[in-house]
Amino acid sequence: MTTARRSFMKNTAAAALAAALPSLNFAQAPAAAARSSFAPQSGGWRTFEVTTRVDIPKPEGVSRVWLPVPSVNSDYQQSLESSFSSNGTGKFMQDGQEGAKMLYVEFAAGEAHPFIELSSRVQTKNRSVDWSHKTASAEDADTLRYYTRPTRLIPTDGIVRKTALAATQGARTDVEKARKIYDWVVTNTYREPKVRGCGEGDIKTMLETGNLGGKCADLNAVFVGLCRSVGLPARDVYGVRLAPSAFGYKELSGNPASLKGAQHCRSEVYLKGYGWVAMDPADVAKVMRQETADWIKNTTHPVVAPVNQALFGGWEGNWMAYNTAHDVALPNSKGEKLGFLMYPVGENAAGRFDSYAPDDFKYQITAREIKA
Numbered sequence: 001m002t003t004a005r006r007s008f009m010k011n012t013a014a015a016a017l018a019a020a021l022p023s024l025n026f027a028q029a030p031a032a033a034a035r036s037s038f039a040p041q042s043g044g045w046r047t048f049e050v051t052t053r054v055d056i057p058k059p060e061g062v063s064r065v066w067l068p069v070p071s072v073n074s075d076y077q078q079s080l081e082s083s084f085s086s087n088g089t090g091k092f093m094q095d096g097q098e099g100a101k102m103l104y105v106e107f108a109a110g111e112a113h114p115f116i117e118l119s120s121r122v123q124t125k126n127r128s129v130d131w132s133h134k135t136a137s138a139e140d141a142d143t144l145r146y147y148t149r150p151t152r153l154i155p156t157d158g159i160v161r162k163t164a165l166a167a168t169q170g171a172r173t174d175v176e177k178a179r180k181i182y183d184w185v186v187t188n189t190y191r192e193p194k195v196r197g198c199g200e201g202d203i204k205t206m207l208e209t210g211n212l213g214g215k216c217a218d219l220n221a222v223f224v225g226l227c228r229s230v231g232l233p234a235r236d237v238y239g240v241r242l243a244p245s246a247f248g249y250k251e252l253s254g255n256p257a258s259l260k261g262a263q264h265c266r267s268e269v270y271l272k273g274y275g276w277v278a279m280d281p282a283d284v285a286k287v288m289r290q291e292t293a294d295w296i297k298n299t300t301h302p303v304v305a306p307v308n309q310a311l312f313g314g315w316e317g318n319w320m321a322y323n324t325a326h327d328v329a330l331p332n333s334k335g336e337k338l339g340f341l342m343y344p345v346g347e348n349a350a351g352r353f354d355s356y357a358p359d360d361f362k363y364q365i366t367a368r369e370i371k372a
Contacts, residue, residue, distance in 0.1 A: 035248035038306040040126035040316040045078070047123050047370040048242050050320060054344055055362040056107070056114040061349025063088075063107040066330050067118050068341045071101035072237070072321040076127045076278070082120040087111060093331055097146065100325035100341050104332065109349075121370075122320050124242075127278040129313035131175075134273035139233075144270055147233035151326040153200065153339045154221055156229040159207045164226040174232060174271040178279070181226045182312050185281040186299060188212055189219045191289035197356040198263055201236070201339050217340065219282035220267040233270035234279075238342035239321040240264060242367040246316065249307070251291045252283060254318060259365035260358045263342050266315060268324075280311040320367075 050070075056063050069092065070079040082103070084090055090105035107114040150156045167184040171177040189206075192213030199218035203225045206212055212222075220236055227234035241254030241262040254262040267279045287307045288296045299308045328338040330345060335352045338345070343355035344363045353361035 035303070038245075038247045038249060038252075038310050038316075040247075040310060040314050041128050043126055045123040045125050046317055047121065047372075048320065049368045049370060050120050050122065050240075050242065051366050051368075052116075052118045052120075052344065053364045053366075054116045054346070056346065056348070057362055059107065059109075059111060059114050059348060061109050063111070063114050063346065063348045064332060065103075065105045065107075065114075065116055065344065065346045066333070066341070067103040067105075067116065067344050068238070068322040069101040069103055069118070070120050070122050070239075070320055071099055071323050074276075076125055076317065077321050078123040080121040080123065082118065084116060084118045086114075086116040088114055088116065090116065095328050095331070095341075096325060098323060098325040100323035100328055102330075102341060104330075106332070124317040124320055126317040127314045128310070129274055129277050131274075131313065135275060138275060139270060144233040147235050147270065148228045148231060150228070151339075152337070153202045153204075154225040154228070154326065155204050156225065158204070160203060160225050161229040163207055164229040167226060168230055175274070177230060177232055178227065178269050178271060178277070179312065181223060181230075181232075182279060182281050184226070185219060185223045186284050186308060189214065189222060189281075189285060191215065191219075191282075191285040193290065198265055198342065201265075216265040216280075216282040216286070217342070219285055220265050220280065223267050223269075223279060223281050227269050235268055235324045236326070236340065237266045237268060237321045237324050238263075238340050239266065239319055240342075240365065241319050243318040243369060245318060249287065249291060251286050252307075252316065252318075254367070256367040256369070259367060260363070262365070264319060265340070265342065266319070266321075277313055278311075278315045279313070280315050283311055283315075284308045 052067055054065055069082050073079055084103055086105050088105040088107040093104050094101050103118050105116050168177045168180045171180050189212040195215045199215040201217045201221035203222045224234040224236050241264050243256050244253040268276045271277050284307055288304050296304050328341045345355055346353040346361050
């Protein structure tokens with residue numbers, strides 16, 4: 001999408017907001033806890049079964065659908081088995097060096113009611129770095145170099161590097177650089193509810209125009225790009241919120257009965273002595289803009305301060321990661337590469353469906369926590 005930032009405003013504000021915001025119907029979901037100090041700590045695993053159902057109400061010619069499948073295995077997530085049912089022909093596939101796993105299903109031109117139901121089981125847990133305890137680095141040099149590369153939407157030269165150098169002035173260590181970049185993103189960018197979906201992540205355009213409003217795929221991409229431009233390996237992590245926050249933050253929650261619009265991009269940075277460390281300045285911006293009736297403009301506010309502190313080095317395990325991939329080529333697609341794969345994607349003879357309109361390109365995502 002070469003005109004991605006301009007395309008944000010195509011629809012009316014009301015329609016964009018309705019498509020973009022998480023569908024948090026707490027009347028159907030488990031009761032939300034009263035908001036408390038946000039402080040996720042590393043602990044036990046939670047197991048979820050996540051189901052994605054896609055229906056194509058108006059097929060035209062051959063239809064194709066690609067669904068992201070959880071493919072991250074790490075100290076915070078184990079991606080277990082996935083299975084599907086469909087009246088089309090499907091198979092699991094992977095794209096590129098980063099291994100974005102997906103389910104590809106193709107429907108014959110005569111299929112009147114194409115559908116897919118994908119079920120994936122994952123285990124997740126909270127993350128919280130112990131800054132007082134360094135560990136031996138375990139990542140190989142080629143992998144770290146790979147995560148400093150530019151992508152189509154995240155360049156590492158020009159205004160991106162200029163901005164990062166200014167933001168990190170005086171920083172000597174990796175941790176100091178990451179902290180200054182995190183603080184720069186929180187201070188200078190902001191959550192813009194009118195942006196469709198999770199945004200596009202076109203950080204060069206954002207910085208050049210000075211339009212620093214966006215959503216998670218924009219704001220965390222700014223963090224990743226600034227880090228990469230000064231030699232810090234960093235990556236976006238694309239996924240979906242699955243359950244209410246244990247700390248009662250409505251904007252950091254998912255409604256397991258209906259996860260349309262609950263997609264959320266996080267980020268990680270590799271810091272010497274600590275390994276891959278969780279980051280999420282975009283969620284700080286979300287809490288500032290939308291957690292209360294008023295737009296909170298400072299990070300010392302009691303609602304924001306604990307979130308700002310915790311999300312530098314941690315995140316809550318009520319969220320599932322799909323992948324960390326950029327510039328994703330969909331097999332057998334006639335369309336262009338995706339900046340990232342976090343939403344169901346479909347095409348028919350008329351072209352690619354709008355993944356940000358789940359009621360037109362009909363899909364529903366639900367989650368069920370499996371208790372031991």
